[in-house]
């Protein structure tokens with residue numbers, strides 16, 4: 001891992017939900033299956049990333065490994081990063097149980113991972129970039145750009161607030177009201193931590209950061225006023 005100056009952001013200190021906590025890791029998949037449509041998310045990711053058999057793909061913030069595992073069925077090699085050793089252990093076990101052996105799970109993140117000389121064909125990151133403040137998101141995006149081949153694909157999905165929303169208080173109250181009953185308490189505290197302590201930004205900020213980091217946004221999808229998916233192409 002690269003040596004960083006003292007003033008650098010420490011991405012290993014978790015903001016908001018603590019994904020180094022073993023219990024949190026254990027319950028993460030169950031909660032996600034309940035509140036997300038993982039099958040649809042995988043489909044969208046595969047359609048946009050369009051992985052090819054000879055591709056080498058990097059996932060940053062892989063969590064419990066679901067997306068790396070699906071990607072690994074369509075490409076040569078996946079490098080899957082996370083800053084939480086607990087998440088990585090869980091993901092390694094899941095990959096083993098599904099007989100996937102072309103994924104390397106490595107401790108590291110947006111700011112600290114040191115790629116080798118081989119550039120990636122594609123980079124994927126879902127629901128992880130919001131752990132960095134905007135200044136550091138830009139550093140992360142420039143680093144991703146530098147690890148990709150020219151015309152390489154970068155798929156980013158994250159919590160990003162839509163500028164079309166007039167009343168964010170109402171959006172967030174509705175979000176909390178609509179959590180399914182059986183996961184209401186645990187998800188409500190996770191959402192509240194997200195809003196209070198994590199660093200989700202606005203669509204116009206995110207689009208500016210992506211473009212200034214050297215990408216063209218080929219396709220963007222905004223869902224429910226707070227989720228964005230982008231297919232970005234490395235231009236320079």
Ligand SMILES: C[S@@+](CC[C@H](N)C(=O)[O-])C[C@H]1O[C@@H](n2cnc3c(N)ncnc32)[C@H](O)[C@@H]1O
Nearest residue numbers: 011019061062063083084109110126127128131
């Ligand atoms: C909300 S989970 C998302 C996991 C998975 N991508 C998904 O979609 O289910 C966020 C993940 O990002 C990881 N993370 C937080 N900060 C990170 C960083 N700076 N670099 C890489 N991963 C990070 C956390 O440890 C956690 O596993």
